[in-house]
Amino acid sequence: MKVVDIRTHVLLDPDFDIGATSSAQDTIVVEVVTDEGIVGVGETDLNAWIARACIESPGTHTMDQGIKHLLLGRDPLDPEAIWRELYVGTAMTGRRGAVVHAIGAVDMALWDIVGKVRGVPCWQLWGDAAVSTLTPYASLQPDASSMSIYEETMVEWARRAVQAGFTAVKLEATFDGPYRHKGLKAGDEKITEILQTVRDTVGPGVRMMVDVQYAFDSVERALRVTREWNDLDVFFLEAPLWPDDLTKYAELSTQSKVPIASGEWLATEWEFRDLAERGKVQFLQPDTGRVGGISQALKVCRLAADLGRQVVPHAWKTGISTAAAAHLAMVTPHMPTFEFLPPELSTSRLRRELVLEELVFENGLLAPPTKPGLGVELVPEAMAEFAAAAERVWPSAAGMAR
Numbered sequence: 001m002k003v004v005d006i007r008t009h010v011l012l013d014p015d016f017d018i019g020a021t022s023s024a025q026d027t028i029v030v031e032v033v034t035d036e037g038i039v040g041v042g043e044t045d046l047n048a049w050i051a052r053a054c055i056e057s058p059g060t061h062t063m064d065q066g067i068k069h070l071l072l073g074r075d076p077l078d079p080e081a082i083w084r085e086l087y088v089g090t091a092m093t094g095r096r097g098a099v100v101h102a103i104g105a106v107d108m109a110l111w112d113i114v115g116k117v118r119g120v121p122c123w124q125l126w127g128d129a130a131v132s133t134l135t136p137y138a139s140l141q142p143d144a145s146s147m148s149i150y151e152e153t154m155v156e157w158a159r160r161a162v163q164a165g166f167t168a169v170k171l172e173a174t175f176d177g178p179y180r181h182k183g184l185k186a187g188d189e190k191i192t193e194i195l196q197t198v199r200d201t202v203g204p205g206v207r208m209m210v211d212v213q214y215a216f217d218s219v220e221r222a223l224r225v226t227r228e229w230n231d232l233d234v235f236f237l238e239a240p241l242w243p244d245d246l247t248k249y250a251e252l253s254t255q256s257k258v259p260i261a262s263g264e265w266l267a268t269e270w271e272f273r274d275l276a277e278r279g280k281v282q283f284l285q286p287d288t289g290r291v292g293g294i295s296q297a298l299k300v301c302r303l304a305a306d307l308g309r310q311v312v313p314h315a316w317k318t319g320i321s322t323a324a325a326a327h328l329a330m331v332t333p334h335m336p337t338f339e340f341l342p343p344e345l346s347t348s349r350l351r352r353e354l355v356l357e358e359l360v361f362e363n364g365l366l367a368p369p370t371k372p373g374l375g376v377e378l379v380p381e382a383m384a385e386f387a388a389a390a391e392r393v394w395p396s397a398a399g400m401a402r
Ligand SMILES: [Mg+2]
Pocket: 211, 213, 238, 239, 264
């Protein structure tokens, strides 16, 4: 079997809002095409135009080759060996960052091919089932133009999520720092107030997490806020500090009673080793695409087991990423939950419309995937509409791929 083509699709929600803190408004979908007609599908979470350039650019010397060029003609059935070749072959430009994130989409598509060729769901390629059902969590980020509407909507959504069966919810509560969602602004006491209201609404049995998206500018501030949460049973606090300062993460992780989670932006198992060992973070949050694909996500899961950490993947994209995370969860006993918002509860059109997926959320759980590969199918009409929206925003870049 040989790879004969790699198609890159830059897709954009026509109604995207640049003031929203949401990477689910665009995506790159990669299709790896084989000479036997089997096509693997993958995606990754970074600027989609940049991702396409990373994959399609030719190289000029041994340390800086093109991803597409390296893959064409190659047997696709050993994704981990291919990952190493792509990583080493692009290292002078890549090694971390965008190129590794882009390799992630290709790697995901390769695993999809392997599953389809063997006729088994991807997770069965990696080991025995660690669980008999999957427990997803709902990320809640109301689209609100004012704090009072945000607050009301958050409480309402949390109530609806629990009514739908969710046993875990995550509150996106970013009212300060560089990534305030749609310009919302409030003091830190507002986070505690909302957590309290949501806890009162959902009751004691529901896991509650909070993501402040890098809002705090010091360890002291993060500790001051989390000290108010002693009675709220917060499962973890995500991304409290800027991710580069692992010394501060270590200080916070060792002093905070609320466990700390981080890692959605990181690439490779080596960055996660630093986050766990130097940053002393308890919950590692690889995004299956960004980390470098499934091959790297599996390594992060192994690393977490070795270091006694838990893994809770980031999956704020389309049904392709959520499928990849679900397959990982099947073989990872130290993954208590993972990000999975059912399409019907999502505000993102890409999440709702891009793929037909196998996963059906029922009574708080997902059944194990059984279809070969990742079990997702692209919807051509949605692809065409979202590709056209991307072309309108940057026509010259769209021309590059033709
Ligand atoms: Mg986050």
